[in-house]
Amino acid sequence: MxxxxxxxxxxxxxxxxxxxxxxxxxxxxxxxxxFIATLEFWIKIFRRRYHFRHLFVPLLDEEDRxxxxxxxxxxxxxxxxxxxxxxxxxxALEVCRKGRAKK
Numbered sequence: 001m002x003x004x005x006x007x008x009x010x011x012x013x014x015x016x017x018x019x020x021x022x023x024x025x026x027x028x029x030x031x032x033x034x035f036i037a038t039l040e041f042w043i044k045i046f047r048r049r050y051h052f053r054h055l056f057v058p059l060l061d062e063e064d065r066x067x068x069x070x071x072x073x074x075x076x077x078x079x080x081x082x083x084x085x086x087x088x089x090x091x092a093l094e095v096c097r098k099g100r101a102k103k
Contacts, residue, residue, distance in 0.1 A: 009079060009096055014086030017041035045085050052089045053081065071097050 018041070020033035056077050059067060067074055076096045080089040 012087050012092050014084060048088060049085055
């Protein structure tokens with residue numbers, strides 16, 4: 001019988017690509033700006049997730065007591081690893097961390 005409330009993880013809105021600027025003058029060799037903006041968005045998303053995995057996957061090998069000392073829980077890290085790519089897992093983990101600190 002535990003008297004602690006169940007922790008509910010936050011609902012997060014996914015990131016979206018930024019709309020490219022409208023050019024006043026189009027040159028014959030103007031690249032498709034919407035395509036380039038989308039490509040930059042996805043490259044940023046993949047780099048962000050790679051960075052997150054590089055930092056947090058090794059933490060799963062640590063003991064639960066060590067994780068709680070740094071303010072994380074194993075279930076939160078596993079949850080953040082399964083988030084969609086468009087959601088910033090580092091920010092989601094930080095929101096979880098602050099939510100647990102309030103309780």
